[in-house]
Amino acid sequence: MPILMVNNLTKIYESGMILRRYVEAVKNVSFTIEESEIVSLVGESGSGKTTTANIILRFIKPTSGEVIVEGKDIWNDIKTFEELKDYRKKVHAVFQDPFSSYNSFYPVDRVLYQVLELLGKNPRGSEGKELMEEALVNVGLEPKHILGKYPHQLSGGEKQRLMIARCWLIKPRLIIADEPVSMIDASTRGGIIKLFEKLKEEEKTSILFITHDMGLAYYISDKILIMYLGEIVEQGTPDEIISNPKHEYTKNLISSIPTLYKKWE
Amino acid sequence: MLMNIKKPLSLIDGKVKLHTNGKVMELDRLPREELQKNIWGKETSIIPQSAMNALMPTKKIKDSIMDVMRTHYDKIEEEEIIDRAQARFEEIGVSKDVIFRYPFELSGGMRQRAVIAVATLLNPRFLIADEPTSALDVSTQKMVLKTIQNLREKGIVKSIAFITHDIATVRQIAEILVVMYAGKIVEISPMEEIIREPLHPYTKGLLYSVVTPEPEVKKRGIYHIPGTPPNLMYPPPGCRFHPRCEYKLDICEKEEPQLKDINNRKVACFLY
Numbered sequence: 001m002p003i004l005m006v007n008n009l010t011k012i013y014e015s016g017m018i019l020r021r022y023v024e025a026v027k028n029v030s031f032t033i034e035e036s037e038i039v040s041l042v043g044e045s046g047s048g049k050t051t052t053a054n055i056i057l058r059f060i061k062p063t064s065g066e067v068i069v070e071g072k073d074i075w076n077d078i079k080t081f082e083e084l085k086d087y088r089k090k091v092h093a094v095f096q097d098p099f100s101s102y103n104s105f106y107p108v109d110r111v112l113y114q115v116l117e118l119l120g121k122n123p124r125g126s127e128g129k130e131l132m133e134e135a136l137v138n139v140g141l142e143p144k145h146i147l148g149k150y151p152h153q154l155s156g157g158e159k160q161r162l163m164i165a166r167c168w169l170i171k172p173r174l175i176i177a178d179e180p181v182s183m184i185d186a187s188t189r190g191g192i193i194k195l196f197e198k199l200k201e202e203e204k205t206s207i208l209f210i211t212h213d214m215g216l217a218y219y220i221s222d223k224i225l226i227m228y229l230g231e232i233v234e235q236g237t238p239d240e241i242i243s244n245p246k247h248e249y250t251k252n253l254i255s256s257i258p259t260l261y262k263k264w265e
Numbered sequence: 266m267l268m269n270i271k272k273p274l275s276l277i278d279g280k281v282k283l284h285t286n287g288k289v290m291e292l293d294r295l296p297r298e299e300l301q302k303n304i305w306g307k308e309t310s311i312i313p314q315s316a317m318n319a320l321m322p323t324k325k326i327k328d329s330i331m332d333v334m335r336t337h338y339d340k341i342e343e344e345e346i347i348d349r350a351q352a353r354f355e356e357i358g359v360s361k362d363v364i365f366r367y368p369f370e371l372s373g374g375m376r377q378r379a380v381i382a383v384a385t386l387l388n389p390r391f392l393i394a395d396e397p398t399s400a401l402d403v404s405t406q407k408m409v410l411k412t413i414q415n416l417r418e419k420g421i422v423k424s425i426a427f428i429t430h431d432i433a434t435v436r437q438i439a440e441i442l443v444v445m446y447a448g449k450i451v452e453i454s455p456m457e458e459i460i461r462e463p464l465h466p467y468t469k470g471l472l473y474s475v476v477t478p479e480p481e482v483k484k485r486g487i488y489h490i491p492g493t494p495p496n497l498m499y500p501p502p503g504c505r506f507h508p509r510c511e512y513k514l515d516i517c518e519k520e521e522p523q524l525k526d527i528n529n530r531k532v533a534c535f536l537y
Contacts, residue, residue, distance in 0.1 A: 044402060155493050186430060190474045190489035212402075218478035219487060242478045254478065256407040258433040260460065261481045 001071065002032040003174050003206045004056070009065035011051055025051045027230040029065070033174065036204040038196070040217035043227035049210045052227075053178050056208070057093055058084075070173065088118065092172035096179035098159035102151040108162060109147050115169045135168035139195055157188035164195050171203055178210045193220055214257050218242055226250050283308060285390055306333060310389035310422075312413075314396045316380040320368040326379050327364045333386060354382050356419065357412050374405035378412055385421055392422040396429055406434065414438050433477050436460060444468045447495055447505040454530040464532040466510045504535070512536055 011026040026048040033039050043049050054060040056067050058074055067074050069091060078084055095101055102108060112132050113123040121128050133143040139161040151159065160180065167175055177196065181189045197220065199205040211217050217224050218238045226234040226247065233247040245251045258264075281292040285308055292304065313319050320329055330350045334341050351361035359378050368376055377397065385392065394413060398406040414437075416422045429435045435442070442459050444452040444467065452465040463469045473488035492509040495501050501508050507517040514535055522533040 157493075187470060187474050187490040188493075189476075190487040191491075192489075193476075193487055194489075213476070214403075214478045215476035215482070219476045219482060238478070239480075252404060256404040257478060258407075258410075258431070258437050259479050260433045260436060260472075260475050260477045261479055264437050 002034050003037075003070060004033040004208070005066075005068040006031050006052075006056070007066045007068070009052065009055060009067065010063050011048075011055060011060065012063045024230050026055070026062070029227075029230075029232050031225055031232065031235065033206045033208060035173075035206055036200055037222045038200055038207045038209055038220055039223045039225065040209045040211060040221040041225050041227055042211060042214055042217045044212060047227045048230040049212075049227055050178055053093075053176050053208065053210055057091065057176055058087070085118065089170055090172055091174045091176065092167055092170055094160075094163050094167070094175060094177040094180045096182055098156055098163055098183065099151070101163055102159065104151050106150075107148050108151055108154060108159075111162060111166060112169065115166045119169065131169060135165040136162075138168045138198075139165045140191065141165065155188075157184050157192065160184055160192055161195065164192070164199075167199060167205070168203075172205060175199070175205055175207045176210070177207055179212070180209075181216065182211070182213070196220065214242075214253060226253075283391070301336060306337060306384075306389060307387045308389055309391045309393065310384045310387075311393040311395060312381055312384050312397045315400070316377050316397060317373055317400055319380050320376060322368055325365055325367055326383070330364065330383055330386065333383060337387065350382070350386060353386060354379075356421070357382055357415060358408075372405075373401055374408055377401060377405075377409050381409070381412060381416070385416060388421055390423045392416065392425045394425060394427045397427075398434055399429070399431065410434065410437060432472060432475050444471070447500060448497055449505060450524065450533065451506065452530070452532045453524070454532075458530060464527065464530065464537060465506075465534050466512050466536070467506050470509075504533075 007030050009026055009029040010024070013023045013025055015021050015023070029048075029052060031039070041049050041052065051060060055062045056074075058078075061075065066076075069087070072078070074087060078087055102111065109132070112135065116123040116128050116131065121131065123132070132147070136143045136146055141158065141161055146154070146158070146162065154162070175196075180196075181192050184192055193216065196207055196209070200207060209217065209220060218241075221238055223235065224238055224241045225232050226241065226249065228247070228249040234241065234245065234250050241250065242254060245254050276293050279293075283290045283292055283304070290304070292300070295304065320326065327347060327350070331341075331343065331346065334346050347364065350364055354361050354363055357378060359375060359382060363371065363375065363379055368379075371379060381397070397413065398409050401409060413425065413427075417425060427435050427439055436456060439456050442452075442454055442456050443450055444465065446467045452459070452463070452468050454464070459468065460472070463472045467490070470488055470490035473485060474490065476482055476487055490509055495505060495508070503519050504510070504517040504522050507513050510517065516535050520535075522535050524531045524533045525537060527537055
C-alpha cells in the first residue's frame, strides 16, 4: 500500500465580494508515493506546488478530492486532537526558509524541545538529551557547537540541517520538503541533499521533494512529477523525463537549463 | 581622526590598463570627469547586478537613454538618438516600442534586455556583466544569455567579463574561467579544460556541487565544501582556503601559494 495517495485534488481560490473571481490553483491532481520513495514535484512559481504541499500538510482545505496517508483520509478521518497529533508524527515538513523557521529570542534547542514534547519525552532528562545529540550527529552537526546558540549565530546551512535533525527525532513516514535547499549556498547544498538520501535509506522515509530546480530533481528522485498551471502534465522516472520529455512545457524547460558537461549549440 | 577616513573603494595598489585603438590608457590615473565623458559607456560598460531595478521607475526607457547620451555629447538630436536606440533594441530582439514604455510595464526579461541595450548603446569595447541572469527564471535566462552572446558575435562589444556564481550558465558562453575565493584568484584556465579537470581543490568543490539534469552528474555524485567562507576582516593565514580544504598540507597554513603556470593554465595551490 502506498504511503501517500492523492486523488483528484482540486483547490479553487475565490476572491472579490460582488464580482467573484476564481483561481484554480490545483486542478485534478493525482499521484502516489510508495515507502522509501523520493518523488519530486517540479514546476515554475505559481504552478500550484506549494498549495499541493499545504493541502497534504493539512494547512489548506481542498475544494474537492482526497488525500490518503496510510489508508486514512486526512480531511475526513482525523477528528480528535489525538489523531491530529498522531498525523503530525507521521507527516513532517521541511520548509524553504530556514531563517524564518526560528524564533530569534530563543536558543535553537527549542525546535528540538518542541519535537520531544510532541513525542511525550522530557527534553531536559537524560534520554531527551541523548536523543537530541544523536539526531544532531546524524545531520552532521557537532552537538556542543550548536546547543545553546541563538539562530543568528548559525549559518543558513546549519539551520536547515537542524530542521532536518527534527526528522531524525520524529522518524516520520513521509517528509514534505518544500524547496528545502533553494536558500542554501550552492557549495553547501550537496550536504543537505545527502541528508535526505540518508533518511530514505536508513529509515525508509518517503519524501515529497518540491523544487523548481530540474537538476536537483533529476539527481535525487525516483519519480518526477511536472506541474504546470495547477495540473500534473507529465510524470516518469528522471531519465525518462530528461531524455524523452513529452509535454511542451517540459521540453521547453529542459532545453533551457544550462548544462555543465555539454555546450549549447 | 577625520584624516583617517578613506573614501570607500579607493585604490590601494595596482594598475588598471585599457588597451584601445593602439593606445594604453591607465584608468586608475584618469580623473573622474574624464572617465565619465570618454570611458564609461564608450569604452567600458556594465550590466549591473540588479539590472531589474537599474531603471528609474518614473522615467520612460527613452528618457534613460537620453540621459546616457547627454553625459557624452554636448549637442544631440533627440530623433536621431531614438532611431539609433530603436535599431539597437531590434538588433538584440526587443520590440522597438519598448523605449516608449515605463519599466514597470515590462517583464523581468524585457527589463533586463532593455538595460543591456542601454548599456551597449555606444558600442563599448569591453562589457562587464555582473550576475545578469541570476534573478530570472530558466527560460528567460537562456534568452538573456543568447542576447549577450549575440552582442559579441555582431561585434557590438569586443570582450565580456561575465561575473557569476553559476558555472553551468557561464560555461555556455565563456572561453576562459577565472575562479576567485576570499578575494584571491585561485585558478585561471580555458573553460573546456577546467570542466574536464579542475585543479584547485576549491574549484573542484565548486564544480562538483553543481547539479544539472545530466547522466554525468549522477555518475559523479554530489559534493559540498564543508564550513563557510572566512571573514575577510581576519582572513586565515597562508592559503585562504586551507580551513575548508581536504587536501591540506602543513605548508598551507604558513605560506601563501602564488599563481603557478601548468601547461596553459594557472593555479595557486601547493599541490602543484
